[in-house]
Amino acid sequence: MxxxxxxxxxxxxxxxxxxxxxxxxxxxxxxxxxxxxxxxxxxxxxxxxxxxxxxxxxxxxxxxxxxxxxxxxxxxxxxxxxxxxxxxxxxxxxxxxxxxxxxxxxxxxxTPQAIVVPKDSDITEATAESMADRSVGAQSSTTHAQYAEQIFPDSDIRLYPSADEYKLDLSSGRLDAALDDVIVLSEWVDSEDGSCCKILTTLPGDPKIYGxxxxxxxxxxxxxxxxxxxxxxxxxxxxxxxxxxxxxxxxxxxxxx
Amino acid sequence: MTMREMSANQAANQAYVSDRLLPAEPPPASVRHWSKARIAGIVLMTLWAAIAIALVVFFISAWNPALLTRYGPKLLDGLLVTIELVVLSVAIGAVLAGIVAAGRLSKNRWTRGLAFAFVYFFRGTPLLAQTFLVYYGAGQFREVFEAAGLWWFFRDAFNCAALTFTLNTAAYQAEIYAGAIRGISVGQWEGARALGLSPVVIFIKVVAPQALITALRPLGNEIIFMIKGSAIASVITVYDLLGETRLAFSRSFDFQVYLWAAGLYLVVVEALRRLWDAAERRLTRHLKPAQDSSGQQVVAEQLGA
Incomplete structure (x- = not known):
């Protein structure tokens, strides 16, 4: 041909x-x-x-x-x-x-949202007082970030481009806590990468933010x-x-x- | 021919010439052709004007005071972070760059190689990758840093960003300084040495003032790059001007926040430009034509005489 x-x-x-x-x-x-x-x-x-x-x-x-x-x-x-x-x-x-x-x-x-903390953390409850002056991670431009800013006004809210990055900072100990969907967090803490951390509690969420x-x-x-x-x-x-x-x-x- | 005859002849010639000279006329009006270049120029100018008008119209129509009160302060916070990062890293980087530049110009092969390797690495890899490497890399080796007593420094994202930017700009600045010093002719060194000046004095009084003139503009470029490059810090949670702008945009979806940010960047860069113009005037004051008391320029021949 x-x-x-x-x-x-x-x-x-x-x-x-x-x-x-x-x-x-x-x-x-x-x-x-x-x-x-x-x-x-x-x-x-x-x-x-x-x-x-x-x-x-x-x-x-x-x-x-x-x-x-x-x-x-x-x-x-x-x-x-x-x-x-x-x-x-x-x-x-x-x-x-x-x-x-x-x-x-x-x-x-x-699904509800949850707070994740390092396993050896001394944080026992997710209130504005217990989180004051602690660093809390969340993914930027998400409802979780907005919610974190609302319920933890005295905390240092750190915003990450994606969930991957706040997970890295949780395991390296730069973050005292992070806020995200309970499913995302529980899958992660069950995996090897997330062995540093545990889920502290789920949060009710604010319908005004989460819809x-x-x-x-x-x-x-x-x-x-x-x-x-x-x-x-x-x-x-x-x-x-x-x-x-x-x-x-x-x-x-x-x-x- | 006697002298008198000659001058008479000249006078006659002058009359003859002036009789026949054409009366002075204004130059002919220039004909403006519709050349290709002219048409292209008009089209381009129209296009630019249209874009400028569209931007202004968009800005006025989209003007939203609620947005300004909500995100304006955040953008200014971001601007502050940008300025802090750039001032810190450029200043410390300049000191470091001086050392690296000295290494680049050293006669010792190993010193030269070391300085070259530093510059090679930091200019050859992206700033984004370096920032990631320092921040998350340090996170992976927390125990090591804790043992070395350095974790308090690397724990903070701003420190990591400032450190990476310092190292990065030091590499670029070192090349600028080394190049400028190389550009000073050997004769300057030799002449100064012939006067019995010590190397340190030669460098400070003879070489550095001349090298700075060459280095000034590239250095200005480098700082402007750093001002814009600091946006990279937002990947490690340090939100600078552009980072805050992106956050504001991702919440409001309103394009005009980018216009505000562009305006703020313009203000900063314009301030730097003016500062640099002043610095250049100061550094090159010996090259300016001298002026007498009435402000008239003294002619070069007089100076030479």
Whole structure:
């Protein structure tokens, strides 16, 4: 076969392949990839986690193909608004502040937050007094960071770009405590990396900060997608897919009351 | 021909020439062609003007006093952190750079090699990586640092950032100083030595004042790089101006906080620029044309005479 023919054949194949892929609509989903067990990037560069499985289940339900785009947390909403992707499935709390910029689906899970401290810590309770002048870590621009600033006004709140970094500083003893989702923290303290630390207590949370739970963010006015996602969440809750994914990661129902 | 005849001849010639000279006319009005360069210039200027107007319009339309009262003080706190970091690291870095530059110019092969290795490492790797390495690296070896009695220093994120920035800028500044000193001709050293001056006096009185003129502008560049580079400190929880701006943006999603930050950076850099202009005037005052009491420039020939 001449080079030209080979090229022509390759072009035809490529066109056919894209045509086939386009037959099934794709939904581009933004996620973080640094929040295990909800989303993390494995050693070979794959995105895995509860958020990813839920998103895939929703896509199956909606008969579309999921395409994941990982994005740093700080820029996750601006990138949605800029059209880099169409929905955020990244354990994002539904808050009033965020609702000014994006729309949310119904919640797809809701878990409490917790305080983690080094095992040899002398902190026994999570009150403003006991935490005064202590350093408390949280991930920047999260509801947890806001909550930490509210309930520990006299503490030194240190903000980290992702959960990975405050975990490093907890194990090196730079931090006296950290605040995050109870599931994220309990998975970590059970792992080898987190052997330095223990969960002190869970916290009730402030509905004004945390809102009704974790939802999927879409651009404002993208009602068709939002309705479809809502229907899909309802469907996977009812047909047992949600429970299957839930049980893969947790031994209790993370959907909440 | 006698002298008288010659001057008569000249007079006649002058009359002859002036009779035939064309009357003085104003120069012809220059014709401005629509050259390609002119069209391109106008298009570019229009574009720039449009961008400037768009920015101003955006700024006015997006003006939000609530946002300013909420995030303004935080941005100023961030600016303070930026200035603290830069002043500390540039000042201590300058001292260190002096030593490293001396090493770079040393006649001893080992001293030279050591200084070269220092500069090679800190210029060759990204500041971000160095900051991470110092901060989280120190965290991994807590026991070692505790045993050495240094943990109190490395525990604090600001100290780690200031240390990394100091080492980094020292490497860059060392190259600037070493280059400027190399640029002073050997004759200056030789001449001063011929006058019987000691090496220290030669350096302080002859070489350094000339080298500083060369080093001044690159040094200004380096400081401006540090002002902007200090944003890197926010990865280790030290929130400088840009770090605070990013935080404010990720809460408010309002683009104008970046404009505020840009304005603050401009103010800082402009202040530095003026300071540098003044420093340059001071350092080059011997090169300026002299002035007499009436403020008139004294002509060069007079000076030479």
């Amino acid at each position: 001449s080079l030209f023919k080979k090229l022509a054949a390759a072009t035809v194949l490529a066109v056919l392949a894209t045509g086939a892929a386009q037959a099934q609509e794709t939904l581009r989903i933004g996620t973080e990839g640094a929040y295990p067990p909800f989303s993390e990037i494995t050693a070979d560069g794959k995105l895995v986690g509860f958020d990813i499985d839920i998103a895939n289940a929703l896509c199956d339900e909606m008969k579309v193909k999921c395409e994941f785009i990982s994005q740093d947390w700080d820029g996750i909403i601006p990138a949605l608004l800029a059209g880099k992707y169409d929905a955020i499935v990244a354990s994002m709390s539904i808050t009033e502040e965020r609702k000014e910029k994006v729309d949310f689906t119904d919640k797809y899970y809701d 009704p739970g974790i939802g999927i963010a879409v651009r404002k006015g993208d009602d068709e997608l939002r309705e479809k996602l809502n229907a899909a969440i309802k469907a996977i809750r009812e047909n047992g897919t949600y429970k299957k994914i839930n049980d893969k990661y947790f031994d209790f129902d993370v959907y909440g009351g």
